[in-house]
Every structure is written in C-alpha cells, then in structure tokens.
Amino acid sequence: MKLHLIISLLLLASCQNQTPPLARNWQTILSRDEGIPSQRIPLYRAKVPNSWQRKDPLATESLVDTRLPICEFLIQGGEETIRITVHSFTYPDQNSRIPPSAQLHRWQRQFDKLDPAEVSISPISQGGFYGLKINAQGFINQKLIALKGWGMQLASDYYRLLSGEDSFINRQKKSDYTIKASGPAALMHQHGRDIDAFASSFELIEELPSPL
C-alpha cells in the first residue's frame, strides 16, 4: 500500500509542468474620433499579455481615416514580429455596413499565394457582436505568413437600441471592428493561443442595453 502511494507520488512529481500562461492585464482602447482627436474616448478593453508592445496612434492625429488602426500590438520573436491591428468602422446606417466576409476576403487577397486548404473560416459571436474568424497561411513576398483575423458586427437588436439616441458614444459603440494578426507562420503558431485569448477578451467597456 505504502509502495503504491510512493510510486504514485513519484509519477505525479515527474509529470511535465504545463507552460504557465502569460501574465495578462486589462487594457483600454480608445475609439475613433470624428475629426477632432481629443474626442476619442475609452471604448474597448481587452486582456493583453504584458510582453506585447503596444503602439497607439498619436494623440494629435485624427483617426477619421478607417485605414488607420485604433490600436496596434507587436509581438517580438527574435528578428521576427507579429503585428496585431485593431480597426473600427462607423457607418451612417445598418444597411451600409460591409459584411465581415468582405473583410476576410480582402485579407485573403493580400496573399500572393494561398492554398484554400490552408484557410479556415468559422462564425463567432461575443460581447454582442457576431462575425467571422479566419485562420490562414500562405505566401507573401515568398515568405510563409500566417494570418488570424476577426471581422465583427454589432447585432441588429443592439444596433436598433443604440440608434434611439444619436450621440458620439453610441455611434462609436455601433461600429464594426476587426482584429488582424499576421506574421511569420512559426511565430504565429507559437503565440496563437495568446492571440486567440486576446481577441476573445475584446469587448466594449460599457455594457450594451438589454433588448430582453
């Protein structure tokens, strides 16, 4: 009996320890502005690993141009870097919104060579937003690059409720958002779970009004 106990303890002790998860903390991300940079307000939050480098746009630079990201993160891996960009898109009305599939399609066209077997697209919903998530791997400038992307839109019920009052914050809350992470395939594979966790934690700071 005692021998069994000792052997069990030894076996447990010899188990390989799991890699501890990266330390993460909640960070806020500002919204876009409508021409005046000082308009920007804390709109989103996400759990970001401490090791990621954050790059914010200049406080004096207007972010009306949706080609500019509202926030950027860099993951360094030796001489290689993964770039994670967050964009938001405001539209005058619900029918003008570009579907998430169009965003994903645009990202796929950025590859020089992309095997459809290396592309995986799945629906996803979180925080009142729904959309599509893409994992892809292909060649850009003859380098094997991996991509993780999320194209998200606010659900119609929430859009309707926020449209009841036309204010800057409501317009920003109604924005679609995208998260795109791309970098060398091996490095992306190494940090894939952290990137997924970051995107999964991404949400509006303020709660959405319940349609129920």
Add this chain to the structure above:
Amino acid sequence: MKWFKSIYSLLSSLSFALFLIAAAVLLVIAGTLLEARTDSHLLAAQWTYHHPIFSVLLGCFFINILCSALRRWPFKLHHIPFLMTHLGLLMILTGTIWKNHFGIQGHLYLLEGSGSSRLMLPHTLALHIEKRGIPNHLLYDQLPLTLGEPLKVQSQQFPELTIRVLRYTPHAKAYFESWMKGQYGWIAGLPPIPMQSWSKDQPLSIACQMHPYPQLNVRWDAAALLTDDIEQALQTAYENQTELIVTVKENPLVSQRFFLNEALQGTVPCLGGTLKTTCRLPCSLVDGLVNPHLELEWTCGQEREYVILPLAGTNALMPQLQSRLGPSKSRFDFDLKRPPLIVLINDSHQECHVAAFDPYGRLDIQTFSPHQWDSLIVYDQGFGGYAIPCHIPFPAYPSSRQDKMLAEQAQLAKQLEQVVDQHTTLAPPVQLFKETCDQAQLPFASLFVEFLALWSRQPHVLMHPSSSASPDLQTVLQKLAWDQIPSVKQGCQWINLLFGQLEDSLRTGSSIKNILKTHRWPLMTHLQTDEEDERHLLQQLAQQLLGLSSHLPPVPERTSLSSEQLFSAYLQAYGLDYHTLLPEQPAEKESFALLQAYHAGRSLDPSLLKSDAIHLETPLSYRHTAALPPKLEDQRPCLLIEVKKGSAKEMVSLTYDPLAAGLKWPVFGEYLLRLQPQWVELPYHVRLRQAKQLNYAESNQPYSYESDVWIQEMDQSPVEASLSMNHVYETWDGFRFYLAGMSSSREGIKQVQLVVNQDPVKYLLTYPGGSLVALGAILLFWLRPYRRK
C-alpha cells in the same frame, strides 16, 4: 392533563413516525405516477411537493421528531448520539421549510454583450408595466397576478392607472397579423384594401391605386387576394396586362407586340417565324420565388432560337440565348411592358405574400409569417407601436433593359478611362484602337465600348459592318493601321474565314469539337477541348491562328473583310469582348447602383433618383385564439385586460410570455404592457461576455457549454467567472449561478439561461443539520449496540 399526555404520547410514538413515512411514500408514489401519466412535472409537483398537504406532512415530521426527542428528558450522556441525530433532522426540516418560503430560485436570461440583475420566477404571473420617465429613462412596475381571484389591481408606481382583468383563457395561441387583417389588406397610408377570395381561372380585380414613391406622381395598382394557390395567383396577376415586345436587333423599327396571356395560349406567328412562350414562376413556401423567367422559342425553318428571359435577379430583363455562341447573340430583343402592380396574397396558413410587378416586367415576392418576422419597425421605443416593413427593390427612375445596357456601357467606359489614366499597359488590340483614337482626336473609351456593345448585340461570332455605328466609330475603324501590322491582319483574316464556316455549323447545333475533328484540325492536341463553354474554344482557335499568322499563306484574293471584322477577330484572340470586360455584378440580387450612377450623370430629376426602392409598412397587430391546454409547463394563459386612465379606457389582450423577451404592447401611447413571470432584483448584476459550445476535436458534437460572465455585487468591482455544465459559481452569501441552457439568435448571438438559487439558511441549518445527523448516526453505531459492556 391525561388527554395532553395521550396526545403527546401519540405525537412522539414510533407508530406516528411510521404513519408519516408511509404517507410521504404514498405522496411521492402518487407524484411519480402523475408525472409519468401526464408528462408534466409541474402538475405532479402542484399535487405533491407544492401542495399544502406536503407542508403539513413536513410539520408533522418536525413535531414527531421534536416530541420523540423531548420524551428522553431528563437527558443523559448516552442520549447524546440520539439527540444529535434528532437535532440534525430538525435543523434539516427547518432549513427546508425556510428555503421553501424565503429561498430564491429563478432564471436569468442574458444575451451576449448585455447584462441583467432581474431574476424571473418561473411559473408565476405578473403584469409588467413601463412608462417613459424623465430624462428618457423607463419607470417600471409589476403587478403579481393570481388567477381565479377577481382581479382589479392598482399600480403603486402608476396610481393613475386602474387595471381590470375581464377574461382569462388558460391557453391561447398568438398570431401576428401584418399585411392582412380580417378581410382587408393594410398598407400604411392607404385605405383598407378589400380582400378578394380567389381561385384559378378567376380574373384579378384591381382594388385601388397607390403612389408608392413619396412625392412622385407614379401610380401603381393594388389588390388583395385570399388563396392557397400562390403560384397560380402570381401567374394570373403577371399575365394580366403584360405586353411582350419582340424587336429585330439589326433593324429596331421592325417589331411585334403580343399580350402575354395571348402568347401563352400556344404558338403565335412572329417576325417571319413562330414564337412559343412559356411563363415559369416557381414559388416554394421555403425559398419563395425561385428563378422566375419566360421561355421564348422562335423557329423559322431549320433555324431555332431558344431564349430565357429572367424576370428577377442579376440578369433580370436581359435575354439569355441558350446557344454556344453566347448569351446575347439572339437576333431579337425581348421587352416587357405592363402597368405596375402590388398584390397582397393571404393563404389559409395565415402566411402573407407581397408580390410586386414593375412596369418593365420584373417580379418580386416576399413572404411574411404569422409567427415571426425578419424585420420590425419600432416606433418611439414601442410606445408608438410596431410595424412590418417591406422593401421592394424597384426604383422610380427608368430601369428597362435598354437603360441597364446603357448604364453598363457607361460604367465600362468610365473604367476604361481610369485604366488609361493609370498608364496601364493595354492589350495590343486595345492599344491599337487607342492610338487611332488619339490620332483622330476622338474619345477612346466611349468609342471602344460602343464597338464592343454593337458587336455583342450582333448574332455573329465576329462583328459584321453595322449601320448603327456612330460616324466617329466608323472613322476610327477606317483609320486602324492594319498595314503596319500585316501579320496580325493576316491572322485576323484567317480567323474570320474559319469562324464564318464554324458559325454556320454552330447554328445547326453542331459542336466545335466535332467540326474540328471532322476536318482534322492540325492543332487539336493544343486545344482544351473538355470545356463546355465553346466561346473559350473559339478564343483558343483565334489565338492559335494569330500566333501562326506569319506562317500562314495569304488569304484568297476574293476575300473582302471590313475593319470591324478584322478588329473583332483581333479582340477575340485576346479573349476581349463586352461580357468579359463588364464589371462583376452581385450573384443573386439585381443591383441598381450602375443605373443610379448612369442617371445621375444624365442629370435626371433628383427626386426620381432618390426613389431607389419602394418602402411599404403595415402596422403589426396580433390575434389570440383559445386552444386546448397542453401540459402545464407549456400553457400560455391569455388575459383580456381593461386599462383605465381617468375617463380614457383601452382594452388589450395579452398572452403569457415565459421568457419576458417578446414585444411589449402600448396603451395610451404612454405605457407598455407585457404578461410575464414575476421578477425579483438580485443583489448581483451579471453580464454575459461570451457563450460558446465546445466541440470534440474535428467534430460538431458538443462536449461542453461555457459562458464567460462578469458578476458584480452592488458597488463592488466585477468578478470574472466562467460557468459551464459542471461548474457553478457561488457567491459569499449563497447565491449560486448555474448554466442551464444556451440558444442562438438568427445572427448567431447567443442567449443563455442561468438558474440562480439561494438557500438563505443552507450554511446555518441544512448543512450543519446534515453533519449532525451523520455524526449522530456514526456515534449511535459506534457506541451502541456494538460496544461490549
């Protein structure tokens, strides 16, 4: 005193205990049988656990245990295990009774992204009232209702309202009424349209006229029908007053007109031949209108043309020749003309269909279910009521086949101009044309598009001289410098000769592959002959000839080919024609963006341009019909309620909304009502971040459901928690949150149902009581009778 002792003795006796146990067993058996028979746990519980008899039974158990313990007085040391077990049992019973009366158990419904602290108490009834407050927040009240009692309730929050329940129905079904209410069709802004009960072979009668575009004097007819034969009704409505106009492309002055219902009778003489017309409007309950079209078969001797004229979709009104030569190579244009019409059709399942026919023959149909809607208009957050919209994508500006073609050509010309501005390298034939235009100082893009459009409309593979060409185009074509590219010219000549022979055979139904094999084409092995689209084969042939042009002999001297023929052959070799250069259109729905841009460029009346669709609305109402009550859990009681405010009175009927997620109905334009479960406010606010289904690897089989939430006690920081099937979150004060269910909305947003319960005395009475019982039982068996004295 004697009687007191007798009663005391009875209450503390073993026989009484056995009697109580037997009674409890019988009650449980009865409950089990009742549930098995009725399949209703709620009904069984009502007659057992929630019945007053069960509470009396629990009370009797309490008395029996207490009295049997007190009988041992005065207590000695060896009574301790006995007293421990009895005390423990008393604590458990007290905890149970306390929890039944003061505990909380309910459901919390959350949608991803939002939160709530409102706990719904299942199987209870309350009238939920809302009023808009100041500043723009909602004031609430709920009036718990117990059916069976005379009901006149007063709201404390809204004392100005008096509510009386006039009628109660144990179970009712709710049907939403949209476009048809009773015997009339309803379109907001119009008087009611009388509904016509319609059957096959009956004519369609127009009920009224309407102006579907605001501020435009454009009239449409309207009708309302009751019929189950939707497809036939659509066919009759469509054939009625629709004209088919057949025009010879090469001589637009030559045309013939038919009424569609006459043309559909059989074969009619048409422009030197005969025309057979078939109208196909397949309509399914699931998919709606699927590929509506006309089939037009023109025959003249050996010649035959079979054309499909789509009536909806991307290619609406554009005749598609079923020919190897290409979709637009028919020698005829087919156009439709009719008075525009909107028809509301109701069937016996209360499904409503809105069908629209535009002046050019397009067709659109949308179906509205009585049980749910795809889109809803909410006026003033519900205080103004609700409406169902119908968006008919027919613009007010001209959108005939010819307008579409002109819009396409304008867009193509614009794109070509952009390409030229960007100094992109052009294909050699295009470059040749451009250089000629530049030398002649004529606009390249518009003339090139004109050439392509004229070529596409000719019933020939390569272009023949056309009298429709503008003088500028003719000038450019004459000035093309073929002498500077003699080998190309030779190649183009041979292409023309070959294609001329091929075209004759293609018209009689032969395939290019067979023709080439029969004539032993020397370069067969270099052709991709497995393709169905023979236009691609023709392109390959042209490429081969152009590539070998310098090795080919000169063409026979009598050969005389126009510049149009040569240039079209040159383009053919590079795979360039009107259809390959056209901008890509959406796959299914017709897009009017090009048309709108085209008309905007022609300075059309702005009010016409703005009217790019018809937007109809109908007020949403509902109807309740009593139904046979199903099992208790599934019953939806319905109440007819009178609401009085001062001297004003309104009556509204409401069915029970068990999830409290449905619409709230307005009264007096100031209040919203809903019949739903009672709710209590929790001291915790729960926000649902994400709900997910976790599947087994490489499979859609779920192995777990999880929801990530924020749980916040009032004035404290929120705490992250993850609830799953086997993982419950418990707060310090005994509130337990369980994940009970998960569902998805149409958009994929998840909704979860959390079960929340709180036993206020769990740690004070129930668990300590259980521990005492366990300890007492152990001591009982340890000390006696196993210990030897």
